[in-house]
Amino acid sequence: MSALSNDNFSRRSLFRAAAGMAAAGTLAACGSNNGRGGSGGSGTQLVQYFHAYGEAGTEQAIKRYAAAYKKAGVSTNWITGNNFEAKLFSALLTKQAPDVFEFHPQLQMVKSGQVADLSDLIDPVKDDFNPNDIKSHTVDGKIYGIRMIDDPQFFYYRKSMLEKAKVDVPTTLDELLEAAAKLTTDKVKGVFLGNDFTAIQNNLIFSAGAETLDANNKIGYHTDGVVEGLKKLRTLFTSGHVLLDAPTDFWDPSALNQGLCAIQWGGMWSMPAMQKALGDDLGIFPFPKIGSAGKLSVYNGGWSIFVNAKGKNVEAAKEYVKWLWIDQKKYQEDWALSYGFHIPPRTSIANSATKLKSGLPAEAVKLFTDYGHFDNIGFDQVMITAFNDVIASSVRKNGNPEAALDTCDKKVDVELKKLFG
Incomplete structure (x- = not known):
């Protein structure tokens, strides 16, 4: 269940500037299709927003769950398209705002009173959730949002291609660059990191032994290791050994499946499609270490469900969210495991998920457990966009990484003052 439909771009990257504008109230409301209608007769009508997942059956599944709810009509x-976040943020400023929507934990949405406190829903089952998923949604002891799926990301590779080129699985960024060179032929590129490299920006930070923000909510990403990583990614970008301008972006498995590259960055959601295409020739590894303080890293993406605290039907929306994302474990398991692979955030569901118990899926779960990093709720859209610009200027263009990080720091500091004083 990749985050995006086939006409979409990066899971989390390209929307950010638009989302920030929408949060500031500068985007027009999205079109007249407000989605109202649905089932439920003359009773309460709720609207939920979902972005178009790429895997077949996802839209039908979400609508099937909603149709089974009897206390309100849920449409x-x-x-679709690559502007889900922009449409969501702009819709939230209008009378057509959704009652329920999926997004990622963002402190600025809590501070602005946009998302409802869901502690009363989660508290009775809190111990059944991955503690990191609770932590990443918690502000001042209150929990905002319920995690639906955890989406670890890592490198996929063709075992036969590495064997033929006598290449070992890379454990450092230097080794990845060397591998990419050896694996590149006139028909195949060594590695694919997504079309604009922003897909791996969190791992650039984590694998350099840094964090987006430190424990005191100060800048944590501006380190020598991150600078070194940016320089090496620039070398890779210009090497001729990396797949650029692929027909679809990293969230889609086709670059590796079709033999366009030997190694591809991707998410666990792509695993069933990749296994179907490549069988036992498929392997995975975490993002390699960068610099002397480096650590292997796995970035955990994923999606959470939120209730619009400014909506007309907050209590009815909370009741629906509790019914679907707390009580209906069969639907939660179906959502996590029937349309691509995800790790269920509920421990009880994850523990009974036979599809994740052996082979490559089990290996992915172990990588997630050993090397996983979760979103920091304080590192918001503006900050993410600012770091997108670092990748653009110092990897895709030939800018100075230190200067790019300095520019980023100024934008992030302004935002940190707004959020934390």
């Missing part, structure tokens, strides 16, 4: 706005 779904299934938003």
Whole structure:
């Protein structure tokens, strides 16, 4: 269940500037299709927003769950294209705002009173959630949002291609660059990191032994290791050994499946499609270490469900969210495991998920457990966009990484003052 439909771009990257503008109220409301209608007769009508997942059956599944709910009519706005976040943020400023929506934990949405406190829903089952998923949604002891799926990301590779080129699985960024060179032929590129490299920006930070923000909510990403990583990614970008301008982006498995590259960055959601195409020739490894303080890293993406605290039906929306994302474990398991692979955030569901118990899926779960990093709720859209610009200027263009990070720091500091004083 990749985050995006086939006409979409990066899971989390390209929307950010637009989302920030929408949060500031500068985007027009999205079109007249407000999704209202649905089932439920003359009773309460709720609207939920979901972005268009790429895997077949996802839209039908979400609508099937909603149709089974009897206490209110629930209609779904299934938003295609690469501007889900912009449409969501702009809709939240209008009378057509959704009652329920999926997104990622963002402190600025809590501070602005946009998302409802869901502690009363989660508290009775809190111990059944991955503690990191609770932590990443918690502000001042209150929990905002319920995690639906955890989406670890890592490198996929063709075992036969590495064997033929006598290449070992890379454990450092230097080794990845060397591997990419050896694996590149006139028909195949060594590695694919996504079309604009922003897909791996969190791992650039984590694998350099740094964090987005430190424990005191100060800048944590501006380190010598991150600078070194940016320089090496620039070398890779210009090497001729990396797949650029692929027909689809990293969230889609086709670059590796079709033999366009030997190694591809991707998410666990792609695993069933990749296994179907490549069988036992498929392997995975975490993002390699960068510099002397480096550590292997796995970035955990994923999606959470939120209730619009400014909506007309907050209590009815909370009741629906509790019914679907707390009580209906069969639906939660179906959502996590039937349309691509994800790790269920509920421990009880994860423990009974036979599909994740052996082979490559089990290996992915172990990588997630050993090397996983979760979103920091304080590192918001503006900050993510600022770091997107670092990648653009010092990897895709030939800018100075230190200067790019300095520019980023100024933007992030302004935002940190707004959020933390």
